[in-house]
Amino acid sequence: MSKRHDIIDAAKTLLWEQGFEAMSPKKVMRLSGAGQGSLYHHFEGKEALALSALEEISTEMHCAMEAVFDPAKDPMDRLYDYLYMPRAELKGCKLGRLVGEKTVIESNICDVISQYFSFAIDHLKGTLQDAKAAGDLPPHLDEAAVARSLAAMVQGGYVLARSTGDPTQMQMAQEGAWAMIEGLSSRI
């Protein structure tokens, strides 16, 4: 009965709660109940473990996003649902939170994170195009740029919320974003 999964689960938890640098092999062992031998049998080292854990997390987040960007939905609804997706304001984005760490930026971990963002931005861009085609947004709007803005607003919302310990900071950022989108829409 392999402990591989217990180890990955512990790593996922610690990565989210503490970040990559603070996720030590020892903490993973304590939390998972596995010994040193198991950990280094299944994974080459700390970075490889983090990579496996983050790939699982990334997959889970992709699934959540596919639901939000369901092409059967009205484009403006998709945008609204993206902005107002349930989020753990004070814990931060499971992936985006990690890019503050130098060691993450210098490792392969960064690829998993940037792939997630490009996935989200592509969906946003497509949705903005659909909204334009439906006559819901002005035709001259630069959807590539606005898509980045919206993704950035969410990531920045976490930063504001965490710095103040106040989840409503994220909610206000969301409302501001939606106010701008709606303002553009209602004036077509």
Add this chain to the structure above:
Amino acid sequence: MSKRHDIIDAAKTLLWEQGFEAMSPKKVMRLSGAGQGSLYHHFEGKEALALSALEEISTEMHCAMEAVFDPAKDPMDRLYDYLYMPRAELKGCKLGRLVGEKTVIESNICDVISQYFSFAIDHLKGTLQDAKAAGDLPPHLDEAAVARSLAAMVQGGYVLARSTGDPTQMQMAQEGAWAMIEGLSSRI
């Protein structure tokens, strides 16, 4: 001749380049040329040192912002200048970057960061009000929310840029934000 300033300077550099957890007293000593004794003579410990360094950084950033939000300027110019302020896209915000770290969130360091954000948000809010008063933005716009959105967009722009190693991600986020603001303005 006190080494206090050398130590603070080294701490400022390391905090920006590596973050708080990675800023070890030993690294500060190496970079500043000071010995252990000097460091612990001038500062109670690592956190106190970081706090002093970040207060200096915060002051510098406040000054830069006062220039951007000069009340003599046209409100829309102030917004534009804020969005397009020169930024080190790949290094991140000297303050905002730190909130990803658990130890930062749990310490007094967080206060310095949140004070900086509330300063920026207040200026943004006031500027948005001025723009409304001048007839440049729709009167029903929720300036408290939009102010958070704009501040968040900048912080998130750093996240996107760092995750991809591509500074233009920040620039696109800025352009998207400006496109939305301008879109609202041109349709009054």
Add this chain to the structure above:
DNA sequence: GTCTATACGATGATAGAC
């Protein structure tokens, strides 16, 4: 004020027995 010496736990990993 500055320095060196010393301490002790945590980190990240290897070795080898079961």
Add this chain to the structure above:
DNA sequence: GTCTATCATCGTATAGAC
């Protein structure tokens, strides 16, 4: 596959001499 040594190094701090 799993476990328990064991290791060198780093991180954070104290003590005490100059």
